[in-house]
Each structure stands twice: as C-alpha cells, then as structure tokens.
Amino acid sequence: MLNLPDQADVVVVGAGNAALCSAITAAEDGASVVVLERAPRAQRGGNGVFTGGFLRFAFDGIDDLRSLVTLTEAEEARLEVGKYTPEDFFLDVAEVTDFRADPDLVDVLVSNSFESVKWLRSLGVPFLPTFGLHPEGDDGKVRMVGLAPAVEVSGGGAGLVDALFRKAEAMGISILYDTRAIGLETDDAENVTGVRVRHARAKHTIRAKSVVLASGGFESDAEMRARYLGASWDLVRVRGTSFNTGDGIKIASAVGAQTGGHWTGCHAAPTDLNTPVYGDPNLSDAFIRRSYPLGITVNRDGRRFFDEGEDFEIKTYSRMGRQIVEQPGQVAFQIFDSTTVPLLKQEYTLRQTTRIKANSIAELAEQAGINPVELERTLQEYNAATKGDPIDPRVKDGNGTTSLEPPKSNWAAPISVPPFSAYPITCGITFTFGGVRVNQDAQVMHEEGYPIPGLFAAGEIIGGLFYGNYPTGCGIMAGTVFGRTAGRSAAKLA
Numbered sequence: 001m002l003n004l005p006d007q008a009d010v011v012v013v014g015a016g017n018a019a020l021c022s023a024i025t026a027a028e029d030g031a032s033v034v035v036l037e038r039a040p041r042a043q044r045g046g047n048g049v050f051t052g053g054f055l056r057f058a059f060d061g062i063d064d065l066r067s068l069v070t071l072t073e074a075e076e077a078r079l080e081v082g083k084y085t086p087e088d089f090f091l092d093v094a095e096v097t098d099f100r101a102d103p104d105l106v107d108v109l110v111s112n113s114f115e116s117v118k119w120l121r122s123l124g125v126p127f128l129p130t131f132g133l134h135p136e137g138d139d140g141k142v143r144m145v146g147l148a149p150a151v152e153v154s155g156g157g158a159g160l161v162d163a164l165f166r167k168a169e170a171m172g173i174s175i176l177y178d179t180r181a182i183g184l185e186t187d188d189a190e191n192v193t194g195v196r197v198r199h200a201r202a203k204h205t206i207r208a209k210s211v212v213l214a215s216g217g218f219e220s221d222a223e224m225r226a227r228y229l230g231a232s233w234d235l236v237r238v239r240g241t242s243f244n245t246g247d248g249i250k251i252a253s254a255v256g257a258q259t260g261g262h263w264t265g266c267h268a269a270p271t272d273l274n275t276p277v278y279g280d281p282n283l284s285d286a287f288i289r290r291s292y293p294l295g296i297t298v299n300r301d302g303r304r305f306f307d308e309g310e311d312f313e314i315k316t317y318s319r320m321g322r323q324i325v326e327q328p329g330q331v332a333f334q335i336f337d338s339t340t341v342p343l344l345k346q347e348y349t350l351r352q353t354t355r356i357k358a359n360s361i362a363e364l365a366e367q368a369g370i371n372p373v374e375l376e377r378t379l380q381e382y383n384a385a386t387k388g389d390p391i392d393p394r395v396k397d398g399n400g401t402t403s404l405e406p407p408k409s410n411w412a413a414p415i416s417v418p419p420f421s422a423y424p425i426t427c428g429i430t431f432t433f434g435g436v437r438v439n440q441d442a443q444v445m446h447e448e449g450y451p452i453p454g455l456f457a458a459g460e461i462i463g464g465l466f467y468g469n470y471p472t473g474c475g476i477m478a479g480t481v482f483g484r485t486a487g488r489s490a491a492k493l494a
Contacts, residue, residue: 002176002199007207008034009494010487011195012214013181013248015039016046016241017157017476018459019214020164021483022490023173024123026212029491033173034206036197038180038215039243043281044165046216047240047431047460048476050279051157054130054149055120055480056473057113058086065144068117068151069127079129084146086110092146092471096315100262100467108440109465109474112481117151120480125163126154133314135394148314149473156284160476181247184211184255184455190446192255192454209494210454212486213444214479217432217460218246219266220278228263228434232325237271239287239428242278248461252436257455258447261463263434267470268321270297271428273331274354286352289425290317291344293411294393295336296382297425299327302365302374304382309400309410319469321427333368334423335379337415343393348423356422368422383414431475435463442486454493456486 010026012019015037023033037044059065062081071079089110093101121127133148144150153160168175178199185194185205194207218224220242222234253259275287290313298304306323310316324332336344347353358364361379365372385401391411392399400409436444436457443451459479466474 002179004176004179004197004199004204005034005174005206008032008174009209010212010490011036011206011208012212013195014046014213014215014459015044015175016214016216016459016479017048017160017164018479018483019046019212020161020168021480022212022214022458022487024164024168024171025484025487026491027171027173029488031491031494035168035173035175036179036181036195037175037177038247039177039241041177043241043243044177045158045161047244048157048161048479049281050240050284051476052285053153053156053160053476054133054473055117055151055153055477056089056149056471057117057477058089058110059084059114059150064114065129065150068121069129071129075129078140078142080141080143082143082145084150088146089113093474096469096471097467102464104440105438105462105465108485109478109481112484113477116477116480116484119484123163123167125160127151128154137394147312157476158281158284181215181251184251186255190256190452192452210456210490212490213248213252213436213455213457213461214459214483214486215248215461216241216244217435218249219244219429219432221245225429229266230264232330235330236268236321236325236427236429237275238278239269239271239275239430240279244431244460248457249435252444252455252457255452255455256446256448257452258437258445259434259463260437261434261465262467265433265466265468267318267430267466267475268325268427269317269430270320270324270332270334270425272352272354273424273426274352275426275428283352286347286350287428288347289334289423291348292320292334294340294343295334295415296378296408297332297334298370298375298378299332300329300370302371302378304378304406307406307409309408309412311396314472318430318472321429324425324427330426332425333370334425335415336421337417338419339417340413341421354424356424357419359418359420361420364420364422368424370422379415382408383416386412386414388414431460433463433466435461437464438462438482441489442482443489456490458482458486
C-alpha cells in the first residue's frame with residue numbers, strides 16, 4: 001500500500017493539464033505540493049491525453065510564432081502570419097457562446113494566453129505550427145489570421161501531458177496514483193483545511209493550507225449526463241478518460257460551492273459509429289468526423305437535419321453531437337460522392353474508419369440501413385437546389401442551396417458522381433460546460449457569494465466560460481491559464 005503523506009502546502013486534485021500546471025506553478029512559487037490522481041499510473045493524465053494538442057492564444061505576428069516554434073526557411077516563406085489580438089480572441093469566445101460567457105473569466109483567459117504558451121515552452125513542451133488548420137491560397141501561402149489555433153503540441157495532448165509529468169517529477173512533486181478525493185476538510189470558519197482520500201480501500205486525510213480542484217467535468221458519469229444534459233445522453237460515447245465523473249464538483253458542492261455555467265451544454269462532436277465507449281489514448285482524434293461541410297448528413301430516415309455549410313467545421317463541430325443525439329438511434333450518416341471523398345480530412349483514411357461504399361444511392365441505403373425512398377428523395381431535392389458551381393473549401397464560398405430546408409449555406413456541391421460513400425456517425429462527448437464558479441483568482445465561490453477560503457479550481461471543472469459551443473483550442477488553453485492562476489493563488493495563500 002502507498003505510504004500517503006499527512007500534509008502539504010497545496011493539494012491538487014487531478015493530474016491532467018490544468019492540474020499539472022497548477023502543481024508546477026505552486027511548486028515554482030515555493031509551496032510543497034501533492035497531486036492526487038484517481039487513475040492508475042498507466043492511465044494518468046485526464047482528458048489532456050486525448051486532445052489534439054491545439055492551443056488558441058493572442059499573437060502579434062511572425063515574431064511571436066518564432067518564439068514558440070523553429071521554422072525552416074521554406075516554412076517561413078510559405079507562411080503569412082497576421083495578428084490575432086486579445087480583442088479578436090475575446091470576441092471569438094463571446095460570439096460562439098452567444099455572449100453568455102463570463103467576461104471576467106474570458107478576460108483572464110485572453111490576457112494570459114500568450115504568456116502561458118511561452119511558459120509551457122520554457123518547461124520543454126514542443127510545439128509545431130498548424131499548417132493544416134489554415135487556408136492555403138492559390139499562391140501557396142498559408143495564412144494564419146486567427147480562424148484556427150496557430151500551434152499544436154508535438155505528440156498531441158499526450159505529448160503535452162508527458163512533458164508536464166516530466167517537469168513535475170523533476171521538481172519533486174509527489175504524485176499519488178489510484179488515490180481518489182472523496183471529501184474536503186473544513187474548520188469552523190469554513191476554511192478548507194485538507195482533503196479526504198481513498199486508496200486501496202482505506203481512507204486517509206491529507207491536511208493542506210490550500211486545495212486546487214482540477215479533476216475535470218462529469219462527462220464520464222452516465223447518470224449525471226442524463227440528469228443535466230437530457231434524455232439519451234447516458235448512451236453517448238466518451239471521447240476521453242473514464243475517470244471524469246464529477247468528483248471535484250461533488251466535493252466542492254458539499255462545502256457550499258456555487259455552481260455555474262451551462263449545465264445542459266457540452267463539447268460533443270460527430271464521431272465514428274464504432275468509437276469505443278471511452279477514449280483510446282493511442283488513437284486520440286482518429287474517430288472524429290469533421291468533413292461534413294463537404295457533403296450532406298442524414299439520419300436513418302434518410303433526412304437531413306442541419307445546415308452542414310453554416311460555417312467552417314472548426315467553429316461548429318463541437319456542437320454537432322447534440323444534433324446527432326436527437327436523431328433516431330443516435331445515428332447519422334455523412335454522405336459524399338467520388339468528387340469530395342479525396343478532400344476529406346486525414347482521419348477518414350485511417351483503418352479505424354467505418355465506411356460504406358456503393359455505386360448507387362439505393363445500394364448505399366440498403367447497406368447502411370437508411371430508408372432508401374427518403375434518401376433518394378433527399379438527394380434529388382438537394383441536388384436540384386444546388387447551383388452547380390465549383391466549391392472552394394478554403395473560404396466561406398457562399399455557394400449555397402436555393403429553396404431547401406434546412407439550407408446548406410456554403411460548399412453545396414451536387415452529390416451525383418459514383419461511387420458514393422457513407423460514414424456512419426454518432427455523438428462523442430468531450431467535456432461538460434457546467435461546474436463550479438470561480439473568480440479571476442481561480443477561488444471557488446460560496447453559494448452565498450464570497451470566496452471559499454483555501455479552495456481553488458482550474459480546467460474543465462470551471463463553469464462559466466463556455467455556453468453551447470467553444471472556439472477550437474480553448475480547452476487546453478483555459479486549463480493552462482487557470483491552472484497557473486489557481487497554482488499561483490494557492491501557493492500565495494499557503
């Protein structure tokens with residue numbers, strides 16, 4: 001049995017990106033730190049392990065990018081880097097969340113984003129420029145102007161978390177595996193004074209001067225998903241860890257923490273029908289299916305149910321899962337013809353991909369289990385509503401349908417050249433948007449409106465940043481920024 005410590009200056013609950021950023025920052029500021037990881041060592045790292053490793057941050061041109069990545073002469077010649085100002089970043093978060101995001105929290109995220117990425121780089125986290133996420137012009141130039149994140153971690157989320165673990169271990173931070181937080185200790189003045197844990201069926205209390213909760217949301221708890229997200233959400237696939245069952249939210253609520261954010265909202269993406277029940281860290285984003293703007297998506301009844309060309313997929317994919325949950329059997333089909341299949345993203349070519357291919361729509365429907373009469377009708381109506389003009393996936397080309405409901409606003413090319421392909425998809429949840437409310441110092445707020453002394457939070461457990469949707473690359477970025485904020489605040493108190 002593990003020899004558990006009795007006390008520490010700071011105890012961090014969780015061991016993903018946000019938690020490790022908290023722990024490292026607190027240790028840098030002189031605190032003794034203990035990290036509690038519910039998972040065994042082989043499954044450590046929380047949701048961070050499963051991400052693509054993209055980071056969205058404000059930048060001021062090519063010099064900022066050079067400070068993070070090493071660019072060859074050929075790469076520099078190919079790049080055209082504009083500015084992505086804090087104001088641009090703030091507005092992007094505001095717009096995709098329907099202006100519901102807490103502006104104070106968004107301000108913390110935006111104003112600390114670039115500094116936090118540089119800090120990650122100083123810890124040894126390796127970055128690459130995200131050439132594949134940005135439009136390439138006819139001149140061969142890749143233009144980075146803020147639509148998508150500018151850098152990604154080499155090795156994805158797993159590469160990020162591995163680098164943070166190496167740094168934490170080199171600093172002597174104690175990481176306790178198979179150790180689950182089951183409650184918080186408080187004194188008569190409601191100061192948080194420690195954490196109750198369970199390890200190897202035994203209970204233990206670790207006294208602390210401050211506690212950081214960074215144990216993720218509740219997306220891995222089927223009962224909580226059904227309670228807060230709605231009917232049938234208990235059946236969806238979880239794209240990340242199986243250990244994010246809302247532990248931090250529960251133990252914080254037990255000491256009076258105020259909840260906040262979008263409790264019926266989450267990051268939920270279209271994923272292959274044969275996606276595992278929980279994420280596979282060795283496959284990361286292999287099962288995600290994001291090229292729907294290039295074709296149409298239908299349900300089992302053969303009917304379209306949303307505007308596939310509303311915007312770039314990078315702005316819409318994280319809310320597409322909810323649309324699929326509402327369809328019969330929680331199943332849908334992305335359909336393309338031979339002219340668009342070559343344009344699909346790389347994940348469609350992996351061996352894990354479920355693909356149905358046929359030379360006629362009737363044959364495709366039969367193989368896929370789609371209503372053949374309705375699918376034929378849907379394709380006829382859709383093709384008749386297209387203009388027949390070439391599409392340009394690099395821009396919102398305005399090549400939409402006419403007199404069709406729902407419309408397809410961009411990239412509406414006819415689906416008429418066999419062979420035809422159908423990719424069966426379902427909903428994959430990534431993380432939830434409801435959680436505990438914090439202030440700008442990452443202090444957890446009491447339901448009576450004051451900060452709970454000694455209690456801080458970071459990462460996906462925080463509610464109030466995202467509503468309905470989120471800008472790609474903000475998950476890791478928010479975890480890093482608020483992880484550092486919580487670690488700094490916790491160390492200062494300790």
